[in-house]
Amino acid sequence: MQNQSFDELSLSAPIFRAVKAEGYEHPTPIQAAAIPHLLTGRDLIGCAQTGTGKTAAFALPILQRLSAGRRNVQPRCARALVLTPTRELAAQVGVSFKTYGRYLGLTHALVFGGVGQHPQVKAMSRGVDVLVATPGRLLDLMNQRHVKLSEVEVFVLDEADRMLDMGFLPDIKKVIAALPARRQTLLFSATMAPEIMKLAEGMLTDPVKVAVSPPASTVERVDERVLFVDEGNKRALLSELLKDPEIDRALVFTRTKHGANRLVKQLGQSTVEARAIHGNKSQTARMAALEDFRAGRCRVLVATDIAARGIDVDRITHVINYDLPNEPESYVHRIGRTARAGAGGVAISFCGADERLFLRDIERLLKRPVPVCEDHPYHSPRAASAERALGKSGGAKIVSARNRHNPNRFKRAAGRPGKKRGWSR
Ligand code: AMP
Numbered sequence: 001m002q003n004q005s006f007d008e009l010s011l012s013a014p015i016f017r018a019v020k021a022e023g024y025e026h027p028t029p030i031q032a033a034a035i036p037h038l039l040t041g042r043d044l045i046g047c048a049q050t051g052t053g054k055t056a057a058f059a060l061p062i063l064q065r066l067s068a069g070r071r072n073v074q075p076r077c078a079r080a081l082v083l084t085p086t087r088e089l090a091a092q093v094g095v096s097f098k099t100y101g102r103y104l105g106l107t108h109a110l111v112f113g114g115v116g117q118h119p120q121v122k123a124m125s126r127g128v129d130v131l132v133a134t135p136g137r138l139l140d141l142m143n144q145r146h147v148k149l150s151e152v153e154v155f156v157l158d159e160a161d162r163m164l165d166m167g168f169l170p171d172i173k174k175v176i177a178a179l180p181a182r183r184q185t186l187l188f189s190a191t192m193a194p195e196i197m198k199l200a201e202g203m204l205t206d207p208v209k210v211a212v213s214p215p216a217s218t219v220e221r222v223d224e225r226v227l228f229v230d231e232g233n234k235r236a237l238l239s240e241l242l243k244d245p246e247i248d249r250a251l252v253f254t255r256t257k258h259g260a261n262r263l264v265k266q267l268g269q270s271t272v273e274a275r276a277i278h279g280n281k282s283q284t285a286r287m288a289a290l291e292d293f294r295a296g297r298c299r300v301l302v303a304t305d306i307a308a309r310g311i312d313v314d315r316i317t318h319v320i321n322y323d324l325p326n327e328p329e330s331y332v333h334r335i336g337r338t339a340r341a342g343a344g345g346v347a348i349s350f351c352g353a354d355e356r357l358f359l360r361d362i363e364r365l366l367k368r369p370v371p372v373c374e375d376h377p378y379h380s381p382r383a384a385s386a387e388r389a390l391g392k393s394g395g396a397k398i399v400s401a402r403n404r405h406n407p408n409r410f411k412r413a414a415g416r417p418g419k420k421r422g423w424s425r
Contacts, residue, residue, distance in 0.1 A: 004032045010039060012064055014103035019060070022099060028053030033210040035061050041184055043204040047211035049190040050089075050159070051336050055096045058082075058186050062154050063101045065184075066129050069153075070106075076124050077151040078109070078131035083175060085162040087112040087134055087283055088290065093158065094132045106130065111147065113137040114283030121146045135163070135171035142178060149178040157203070160189040160196050169199070176203050222319075222335050224347045225373040226359060228383035231352045234322060235263070237378040239270050241320070241348065242300065248317045249293070251337050252302045255323040260302045263322065267300060274300035277307040305330050308337065321349035324358040328365040353386040 004027055006019055027035065030048045037044055038061035048054040062080050073079055084090045094110045101108075108130035109123040117137070124131070124147050131147070141147040155176075157163065163172060185204050189196045192211075200207065229237050241247060254260045257278040267274040275289035275298050286307065293301040294313050301313075305325060316338045325331050331349075338345025349370065351359050363369050374384070 009035050009060075011035075011060060012067065014067070015060055015063055015100060018100045018102050019056070021102075024056075028057070029212045030054050030210065031057045031060070033212070034058070034208075037208045037210070038062075038184075038186070039064060041065075043185045043207040044187070045192075045200050045204065045207045045209045046186065046188040047190070047192050047209070048188060049333075049336065052212055054158075054188050055093055056100060058156050058158075058188070059093070059096050059100050062130070062156070063097065063104060063106065065154065066106055067101075067104045073107075073127035073129060074148075074151055075127050076146060076148045077127045078124075078129070078147070078149070079151060080130045080154040080156070081149060081152045081175075081179070082130070082132045082156040082158055083138070083163075083172070084132065084134060084158045085166050085168065087114055088286070089159065090132045090134050091287070097130050097132065101130075108132065111137050111141060112283075113140075117141065117146075127151075135168045135175060139171055139174055142175075149175070150180060152179050152183055154184045154186070155179055156186045156188070158188050160187050160199060161191045161193065164195055164199070172199070222338055222345050222347045224335065224349070224370050226349045226351050226370045227373050227376055227378075228380045229350050229352060229376075229378045230380045230383060231354070233378040233380070234350050234352070235266055237350065237376060238263075238320065238322060239267070239272070240377060242267075242272050246317070248299065249296070249313070249315055250300050250318040250320055251308070251313075251316050251334075252300055252320045252322050253308065253325070253334050254302060254304060255325070257304055259323065260304055263302050267302075272300055273298040274302055276302045278304040279306055281307075305334070308334070313337075317345060319345065319347045321347070324349055324351055324355045324362070326358055328358070328361040331362045332365070351383055353380070353383040356383070356386040 006016060006024065006027055009027060009032075011019070030046060030052045034044055034046055034057040038058065046054060046057065048057070066079055082093055084093055090110055090112045094108060097108050106129040109120065109128045109132075111120045111124070111131060111133040113134060113136050117140070120137070121141065124141070138147065142149065157172065163169070187200050187204060187207075227237065238252070242250070252263065254263055257280050260276040260278050264274045264276040275292055277286045277289045281289070289301065290313070292298045319335050319338045321331070321334060325334065335345075335347035338347060349359075359370065372384070
């Protein structure tokens with residue numbers, strides 16, 4: 001499927017041109033599987049994570065449908081509605097529609113909380129072709145009669161699993177109740193848990209089911225390693241790593257908002273330009289930080305798990321787990337931020353003695369050990385041997401224990417077959 005070409009997907013010339021202008025050579029598996037069905041108007045359940053190209057999988061056929069049946073839209077109405085769990089994801093989906101629809105002249109608007117509603121009300125006043133929204137603000141504007149869903153032809157529920165995690169089920173139900181019964185409906189989710197299937201049952205008609213398994217394939221392309229380090233040395237270790245200029249764009253994860261702020265301050269003192277995004281920052285500050293990172297004005301973005309949801313920045317070269325997540329699934333989500341759409345990436349995890357249980361859970365989930373790199377100046381034998389204290393043999397496999405003074409010590413491959421990169425790519 002990878003080698004299928006976009007020519008075979010019956011996309012209209014302006015959409016095909018926009019896809020080519022983005023440099024896309026082949027449709028990703030989710031695109032190849034979903035687009036033909038969506039073009040015929042079928043409902044669809046897509047089991048796919050961010051990073052698989054799922055946005056284009058729904059945006060391209062929606063744009064095609066809207067441009068083929070072009071018509072004037074009524075004030076405050078939208079012809080397509082995409083519901084996303086976070087503001088960041090909404091903004092990114094909006095950018096995708098703009099990018100893929102650049103030769104079509106369709107209109108779109110974004111509606112999300114955390115910023116003033118007035119510009120959004122204004123953007124909706126004449127009606128738009130595509131509306132991308134988060135549930136809370138959308139309902140606010142619907143209640144104030146600034147937005148009407150009575151003309152929606154296509155409805156997309158994106159990242160349905162996260163929506164439910166974040167407690168949006170009641171809001172989603174209200175939105176669905178306001179949609180016309182006759183419509184095309186798409187649901188995307190990273191998992192197909194029973195509650196997702198239940199939600200799908202009520203909102204989709206005879207859907208096609210398309211599943212791709214990106215967690216494994218994304219993770220396969222990531223060069224992973226774990227570095228044992230005492231808590232007090234983590235910052236020094238990070239500074240040491242960041243001396244490598246090939247760490248071009250690093251997403252650093254901390255467990256707490258406070259930890260993220262502190263780290264950005266400390267990195268600033270050592271003249272590394274970094275920004276933080278987390279839930280305590282205003283929407284404007286989060287967007288500004290993300291934009292600085294995306295534009296390359298800062299090399300390092302420090303984030304907490306929640307804030308990182310939906311971040312889609314291309315070419316993140318390194319994901320650094322400054323703190324290991326206490327939920328093993330978060331590890332997979334985090335490292336999937338690098339290695340997007342076929343590219344490779346490096347994921348480096350710091351692990352203190354107190355984090356060995358987290359590492360054990362991650363390795364259980366992955367069903368394999370994360371390669372260990374001892375070859376750094378802050379290696380902690382205490383953290384490395386902490387597994388014994390847990391009474392576990394542990395899966396950790398030491399793949400490198402070379403000369404600590406080797407100037408290229410951070411550039412070596414971690415040792416999995418076929419993986420030849422160090423931290424640098
Ligand atoms: P998504 O899963 O929608 O978040 O997309 C992940 C990334 O893949 C985005 O940065 C897209 O620009 C990129 N992308 C989407 N489709 C393709 C494709 N067919 N070829 C190469 N990159 C793609």
